Amino acid sequence: MERGKYLDIFKRVASGEISPEEGLSALVDFPSARMEYAHLDTHRRLRRGIPETVFGLGKTSEQIEGIVQRLAGTGDPVLVTRISDEAADRLLKRWPEADYDPSSRTFILGTLPPREGKGILIMAAGTSDIPVAEEAARTACFLGREVHRAYDVGIAGLHRLFEHRAQMEEAGVIVAVAGMEGALPGVVAGLVSVPVIGVPTSIGYGTSMGGITPLLTMLSSCACGLTVVNIDNGYGAGVAAHLVLGKAE
Numbered sequence: 001m002e003r004g005k006y007l008d009i010f011k012r013v014a015s016g017e018i019s020p021e022e023g024l025s026a027l028v029d030f031p032s033a034r035m036e037y038a039h040l041d042t043h044r045r046l047r048r049g050i051p052e053t054v055f056g057l058g059k060t061s062e063q064i065e066g067i068v069q070r071l072a073g074t075g076d077p078v079l080v081t082r083i084s085d086e087a088a089d090r091l092l093k094r095w096p097e098a099d100y101d102p103s104s105r106t107f108i109l110g111t112l113p114p115r116e117g118k119g120i121l122i123m124a125a126g127t128s129d130i131p132v133a134e135e136a137a138r139t140a141c142f143l144g145r146e147v148h149r150a151y152d153v154g155i156a157g158l159h160r161l162f163e164h165r166a167q168m169e170e171a172g173v174i175v176a177v178a179g180m181e182g183a184l185p186g187v188v189a190g191l192v193s194v195p196v197i198g199v200p201t202s203i204g205y206g207t208s209m210g211g212i213t214p215l216l217t218m219l220s221s222c223a224c225g226l227t228v229v230n231i232d233n234g235y236g237a238g239v240a241a242h243l244v245l246g247k248a249e
Helices: 003-015 020-026 044-048 061-072 085-094 127-142 155-170 184-189 206-219 234-248
Strands: 078-081 099-101 106-109 120-124 147-151 173-178 196-200
Touching: 061 078, 061 085, 061 106, 078 127, 085 099, 085 106, 106 127, 120 127, 120 155, 120 234, 127 147, 127 173, 127 196, 127 234, 147 155, 155 184, 173 184, 173 234, 184 196, 184 206, 196 206, 196 234
Parallel strands: 120 147, 120 173, 173 196
Antiparallel strands: 078 106, 099 106
């Protein structure tokens, strides 16, 4: 629940519009909601500006549905990441108005906040990196950010980057996603004056070692100020970009 909604409840109690008991009922799941298989952090939106996200991997379809139902009851939109097709099909039968993207394995329910401030540019080195890039992009959209995309612009064809120079300079933050050797984020960070967040992916041949090689490349970059998240962690990059923009604004 957003800060303004809590304030509205307090004002309504103070004015006598609703009773203290009714106000307490509205706050019954604050700051957390305990379920048989989950203990939900309903205070996170108020505390961090970001509602709790459901990580679908490892959870049953029934558990995901129960958690989504409980979180939706707070009035916030709900994001599920790493959700299977089976679980998404179950949720869509319950909430047909929801938005499911099988490529990024993300499911969004509810009305998203209005987009404001400078945008986030999501760049992917190769088409195979798009699922992780889209997880970052949809996370940023979920948090109310304007998102722009530049995909398949890796260093094997470095000239392709320069078609996006205007976008790169206008962005508030750039998220650069790359597998293989993972050089794209370092190159981008050496060209622009805005923050760059690198996301290594597990895409690549044997010696990319499931994302370890691009991770180490990004961590070892001589482009100062490059920030790096974990392998395949598009969600973390989207949240980080949102927070960077929030502080800047």
